Amino acid sequence: MNADNHMRKKTRRIMLGNLAVGGGAPVSVQTMTKTDTRDVDATVSQISRIEAAGCDIVRLAVVDEDAARALRDIKMQTAMPLIADIHFNHRLALLAIESGVDGLRINPGNIGGSGNVKEVVSAARERRLPIRIGVNSGSIEPAIEARYGNTAEALVESALGHVALLEELDYHEIKISVKASDVIRTLAAYRLLSARCDYPLHLGVTEAGTFLAGTVRSSLGIGILLSEGIGDTIRVSLTDTPEREVAVGLELLRALELRAGGAAVISCPTCGRVQVDVAGLAGEVEVALESFYRDSPVVRRPVVAVMGCMVNGPGEARHADIALAGGQGKYALYRNGEMICTVNEKDALQTLIKTVEEWCADVS
Numbered sequence: 001m002n003a004d005n006h007m008r009k010k011t012r013r014i015m016l017g018n019l020a021v022g023g024g025a026p027v028s029v030q031t032m033t034k035t036d037t038r039d040v041d042a043t044v045s046q047i048s049r050i051e052a053a054g055c056d057i058v059r060l061a062v063v064d065e066d067a068a069r070a071l072r073d074i075k076m077q078t079a080m081p082l083i084a085d086i087h088f089n090h091r092l093a094l095l096a097i098e099s100g101v102d103g104l105r106i107n108p109g110n111i112g113g114s115g116n117v118k119e120v121v122s123a124a125r126e127r128r129l130p131i132r133i134g135v136n137s138g139s140i141e142p143a144i145e146a147r148y149g150n151t152a153e154a155l156v157e158s159a160l161g162h163v164a165l166l167e168e169l170d171y172h173e174i175k176i177s178v179k180a181s182d183v184i185r186t187l188a189a190y191r192l193l194s195a196r197c198d199y200p201l202h203l204g205v206t207e208a209g210t211f212l213a214g215t216v217r218s219s220l221g222i223g224i225l226l227s228e229g230i231g232d233t234i235r236v237s238l239t240d241t242p243e244r245e246v247a248v249g250l251e252l253l254r255a256l257e258l259r260a261g262g263a264a265v266i267s268c269p270t271c272g273r274v275q276v277d278v279a280g281l282a283g284e285v286e287v288a289l290e291s292f293y294r295d296s297p298v299v300r301r302p303v304v305a306v307m308g309c310m311v312n313g314p315g316e317a318r319h320a321d322i323a324l325a326g327g328q329g330k331y332a333l334y335r336n337g338e339m340i341c342t343v344n345e346k347d348a349l350q351t352l353i354k355t356v357e358e359w360c361a362d363v364s
Helices: 040-052 065-075 090-098 114-125 142-148 152-167 183-196 211-227 242-255 278-295 313-319 345-363
Strands: 014-016 019-021 028-032 057-061 082-085 103-105 131-136 174-179 265-267 304-307 322-326 330-335 338-344
Touching: 028 242, 040 057, 040 065, 040 242, 057 065, 065 082, 065 090, 082 090, 090 103, 090 114, 114 131, 114 152, 131 152, 142 152, 152 174, 152 183, 174 183, 183 211, 211 242, 265 278, 278 304, 278 345, 304 313, 313 322, 313 330, 322 345, 330 345, 338 345
Parallel strands: 028 057, 057 082, 082 103, 103 131, 131 174, 265 304, 304 322
Antiparallel strands: 014 019, 322 330, 330 338
16 A cells, blocks of 8 residues: 555644645655855755755754844745754844744754743744754753663653643644654654654654665655655755755655656666666656656656666566667667657657657647
């Protein structure tokens, strides 16, 4: 059974700008800019790239007052919901709110007492700004860690302690994350948290690693939880570009049928029989299709196969809407399971994209 057929847990709904989170809204993909927020041009440029890649929400580090004030100029140049990432300093949260952000990532227990929490909540309340409480395995309070150890229970107790500070002020525009740096604790923490509250949850494995390791760990942790109906937003945390974080996150949602299909390219792993550049062509096809779908967002999207030889190629072609099966410097092109022509390797990409456009026109 795919995740789309699971009963997703019904959580409270919050609004990040015009984007609904929780309450049955589609799962959103989030990333974080890796520019200096004070460099407005560089930050806006990166946000534009991740928006083009399909990102829904972006978080920005607010390291000082200059960064908090820069958020106003950034906000004026993008429609994407902006979350200000703030640690310890409640004044930066107040400045970020003044600058027009759509949400905060701040832990109320770490900003200097109940008076500071009241100030932040009072400012946030005017626009019902969501506050995301985020506890990582490296940020558990010493007293809680002394009692529970560095465990899933400690992550959850720490997060709910921060939540209680907002609930005491009758503020419930809350999203929560409890990320560990390993999959097992992450799964345990989110399952426990989901059973104890109905706030929307932001999923991720913190400090997941470089592209390969981070993709594997994040896909396991996030994917298992989503398949169980847990989670409202996700971030794939990679030691890599935010564009690649978004790409992995989108592909994860597509694999679970929680997001409309993207490039939907099936390609073989290649072997010694291959006499064409399958890897190069498959990558070019993905890029070209993503561009086409961005320009034509409502078209039906075919399953496209790029195969390296005639062993599995014809079989895959029968199951794909459009397929290429490689030979010696050429490809056989299939549509709806029937071979329609052969093309030289250098003409394969252009011919395939033209066939996709024709297929979309015929079925849409």
